[in-house]
Amino acid sequence: MNASEFRRRGKEMVDYMADYLEGIEGRQVFPDVCPGYLRSLIPTTAPQEPETFEAIIEDVEKIIMPGVTHWHSPYFFAYFPTASSYPAMLADMLCGAIGCIGFSWAASPACTELETVMMDWLGKMLQLPEAFLAGEAGEGGGVIQGTASEATLVALLAARTKVTRHLQAASPELTQAAIMEKLVAYASDQVVATLGTTSCCSFDNLLEVGPICHEEGLWLHVDAAYAGSAFICPEFRHLLNGVEFADSFNFNPHKWLLVNFDCSAMWVKKRTDLTGAFRLDPVYLRHSHQDSGLITDYRHWQLPLGRRFRSLKMWFVFRMYGVKGLQAYIRKHVQLAHAFEALVRQDARFEICAEVTLGLVCFRLKGSNKLNEALLESINSAKKIHLVPCSLRDRFVLRFAICSRTVELAHVQLAWEHIREMAAAVLRAQGEEKAEIKN
């Protein structure tokens, strides 16, 4: 395929993307396929000779789409949102064409420098303490990781390296293994200090945890993977209070800030804590500026060596939405969650199981876990909407997460009507079962 065919096919693909997203409401949110469906639909080996683009795009509708769970359907209320916006997609297209691998400043200066500045922009949107920003000569700064898991692992490894070196400096006779055996990673019952847990969007109290970590010399990592995006709104910023005690902080713009996956934003107060743990300097990666103190080589900030030009997505999204547009987006989702909460509270058969702070509503039928498992099963089998459960203090709970960029009040209302119908059927079945047992 040469450039001129790409011009033609690329434009067809743009239309396909727009068609898909415009028409997504008409597709069943969860697929009908059974495990192994795909293998039987395609050859067992790659073709020897080239095939045409038409053949492939035809197979997208025939083979791929029947097996897709449509995360951007306005009837998808499962897990947490994954971001999707047109500006981010445009930026990703550009990222693909440039195709640089930004492991060092020299490997593509724009890739590194835009990332540093975008992380400062985002840090300022969140009103992060100055110490986390890179600025012109700060000791801190931000980096884009692939996922919150990687950010947490990077923080853990950096913390381990730091404390190990500290202890070995004080007691050179200690072996690494002897130190490691004694190291403890403290966590809440939902892992590390978390703002907005996956199960129920609860918040650890950083103003309690933070001072203790500070006094005891413990590394405090704060993970706000989902909730972090909301902190760009002044009315939610208080949830981040206490972050000033943290050594590292991360959240995922790829969840709720309209920047397509992957983009997990991580900041540290002391960049040397990361570069000290992950420094890697083979001859073939050295460049003339590296010891100038002026540049950032992001390969020292992460586990992988290679990295894409992901900050383009942030740049496009922040500029094309503006901070006000992003705030409006967050507020709309929170309002929809409260609208759903209000509907649930009007129905005495149901209960709300956790405070609704942001875009997640945890609810259940009053009654047994079995009853609620049956309800979820019937909802997800009907495939009109898609939900996943969680377990809160041994109670089986349904999660209703506002996810899609295009979800409106009407979708939430339809979803609730559907849930009520399913609940009525499940309760009726239960009543019949009880009656049978009595007889």
Add this chain to the structure above:
Amino acid sequence: MNASEFRRRGKEMVDYMADYLEGIEGRQVFPDVCPGYLRSLIPTTAPQEPETFEAIIEDVEKIIMPGVTHWHSPYFFAYFPTASSYPAMLADMLCGAIGCIGFSWAASPACTELETVMMDWLGKMLQLPEAFLAGEAGEGGGVIQGTASEATLVALLAARTKVTRHLQAASPELTQAAIMEKLVAYASDQVVATLGTTSCCSFDNLLEVGPICHEEGLWLHVDAAYAGSAFICPEFRHLLNGVEFADSFNFNPHKWLLVNFDCSAMWVKKRTDLTGAFRLDPVYLRHSHQDSGLITDYRHWQLPLGRRFRSLKMWFVFRMYGVKGLQAYIRKHVQLAHAFEALVRQDARFEICAEVTLGLVCFRLKGSNKLNEALLESINSAKKIHLVPCSLRDRFVLRFAICSRTVELAHVQLAWEHIREMAAAVLRAQGEEKAEIKN
């Protein structure tokens, strides 16, 4: 931005991508910017109000492009190639629109199943032993990791978990820390067992290493990040002999197989070695098929939880090139490397420093490291071509890697002429210096 504006802007972006790649030869391969150039060109905070697409795309040429190292320029001979092809870009666009997060089978069955089948296709292209393939009911299988670093880390952690459990089963009194202190990871002087090292593309002898690992019960991980793509050609397949002794194997189609970053292909013989080490099963990720034995939940095969629909890139590339097209691409690069090698050998001032097996030529001026450092410095300052060095047995060596998809013999010849001119100037300066010292 709504779908109709995206249709318009997306098509403009497709043209921008095609223009960029068609015109890349006209851009200086390495940028002129100094550290910190970008910060002064853009605002210190994100805009409050939305900006237009025009404003942003204008800034791409003004702010981004002057700081880009053009990895796909036919004058880029640095590092190793990073893949770029139009079919992969089209697939990535589709991946962005679908925007699913495939951490489990249920999260998007097509995402998981296409990956399993594509990894089988690729494994068959390489003639990997049957044990590495998933097939309908195999114990092995493949997974797409982000980078070779992640694949290696995953292999290391899986090996550690396996041996720790094994030892604890035999001697329950042993603590994890006591075991860990005794564990040893053996590596060659270029890390793990490697086929095609970064410095000089040398090969560990798996037929020697493999049987020893097998006898001693050691986990053997084989990394062929760059070289692996070449094994789809029968004439290079012998370099992979001995892989039958490995427990895990990976290489990067995102380097040399025209699948844009990121796509690091990893296979294991026993999938339970990975899932045993990384299993993660919160209630909100469970689904009805997960214990059926029929499906794969790839979150247990990797460090991150989230994952994109990356197998689409493989599917588009394999089908639109065909195996023969991919083989022709590899062969062309190897031929160009040999053409460059021949040019170097014709000039008695130079020497070849390592056997040229695939697309990398390691060479230097006969003489001191200082002389060769001066040569590289003058080449990279001129910015007509871009190279990076390596160190081979304490000798400073220049690496000439065939990288770009569009590089032709004429580019290689021009590059060599340029290197000769630079060498003449450096040798002349050295001569003058020596003469001065004598006087």
